[in-house]
Amino acid sequence: MTNYFPIHINLEYKTVVIVGGGHVATQKVASLLPAKANIVIVSPTLHNTLQSLAESGQITWKQKEFEPRDLDDAILIIAATNVTAVNEAVQEAAQHWQLINRTDKQSESDFITPATVRRGPLVVTVSTSGASPSLARKIKADLEEQFDDAYDDYVCFLQQARLMIAAKYDKGPQRRAALQALLEPNILEWTRHGEIDRREAYLQQLLMGATQ
Numbered sequence: 001m002t003n004y005f006p007i008h009i010n011l012e013y014k015t016v017v018i019v020g021g022g023h024v025a026t027q028k029v030a031s032l033l034p035a036k037a038n039i040v041i042v043s044p045t046l047h048n049t050l051q052s053l054a055e056s057g058q059i060t061w062k063q064k065e066f067e068p069r070d071l072d073d074a075i076l077i078i079a080a081t082n083v084t085a086v087n088e089a090v091q092e093a094a095q096h097w098q099l100i101n102r103t104d105k106q107s108e109s110d111f112i113t114p115a116t117v118r119r120g121p122l123v124v125t126v127s128t129s130g131a132s133p134s135l136a137r138k139i140k141a142d143l144e145e146q147f148d149d150a151y152d153d154y155v156c157f158l159q160q161a162r163l164m165i166a167a168k169y170d171k172g173p174q175r176r177a178a179l180q181a182l183l184e185p186n187i188l189e190w191t192r193h194g195e196i197d198r199r200e201a202y203l204q205q206l207l208m209g210a211t212q
């Protein structure tokens, strides 16, 4: 089994080339779009969902069969055609500095993509290291329930509160105690119920030094 190293890459304005424009390519595009990558699809055909994204300029579609020069600017490459020989040719054409994901052959991939739950800044990913992609998908569905939509606003609040606490207290025990007190479970509940005033009052207390 490969022990993959999990990282979160900033792909903004970086080019990701996907060869193939079918179901699997559509799944990969869905997880790449929030990362604001420059997504280029090389494929003679395009899945319906991807057609509208191409029309609105959110992705670039090169309507053609794969050629090695299609990979020129790619930092990441996803080989997602239904033809093994084409996926092999994509792998062959990749330079040593380009990372490739063979969607049909895990053992030949430099990276694999996890199942991902996004709630604003909160990103929860699941991987089975390729052992069972379906299990990764199932665990994701469970996590979607556990981390409901309220987490978006909740984590954004924690981010702002953390900045305010850092501005108020120097590094040290008082700052640590205030940051720790932010994990008070009521804050999530207040967020869920729209009780923003109570949440704000709690933060103001922390900023006045009340952490016990």
Ligand SMILES: C[C@@]1(CC(=O)O)c2cc3[nH]c(cc4nc(cc5[nH]c(cc(n2)[C@H]1CCC(=O)O)[C@@](C)(CC(=O)O)[C@@H]5CCC(=O)O)C(CC(=O)O)=C4CCC(=O)O)c(CCC(=O)O)c3CC(=O)O
Pocket (backbone or CB within 6 Å): 027, 028, 031, 101, 102, 103, 104, 105, 106, 107, 109, 111, 112, 113, 114, 115, 116, 126, 127, 128, 129, 130, 131, 132, 133, 134, 136, 137, 140
């Ligand atoms: C190694 C990896 C490489 C990669 O693609 O990155 C890979 C490889 C392969 N998947 C295959 C099949 C399926 N994959 C899914 C679903 C997902 N697959 C995803 C990731 C990964 N799939 C990477 C490992 C992830 C991990 O476990 O850590 C998810 C999580 C994320 C995503 O795709 O972005 C996404 C869920 C999306 C979501 O819900 O969010 C389903 C189920 C379904 O679609 O409902 C099936 C059918 C059931 C089955 O076969 O188990 C096959 C055989 C193909 C064939 O038969 O030819 C291979 C090839 C091989 O195993 O070598």
Ligand SMILES: NC(=O)C1=CN([C@@H]2O[C@H](COP(=O)(O)OP(=O)(O)OC[C@H]3O[C@@H](n4cnc5c(N)ncnc54)[C@H](O)[C@@H]3O)[C@@H](O)[C@H]2O)C=CC1
Pocket (backbone or CB within 6 Å): 019, 020, 021, 022, 023, 024, 025, 042, 043, 044, 045, 046, 047, 064, 065, 066, 080, 081, 082, 083, 086, 103, 104, 133
């Ligand atoms: N990693 C994963 O999560 C999964 C991987 N797979 C694998 O992914 C592969 C693709 O599956 P789907 O997307 O369902 O197939 P699909 O049939 O929906 O799409 C295949 C795409 O490849 C394109 N294509 C074919 N020849 C090409 C060429 N020479 N140059 C460029 N594009 C070309 C087709 O036009 C089509 O758009 C399968 O072979 C399967 O092994 C399948 C399920 C899940």
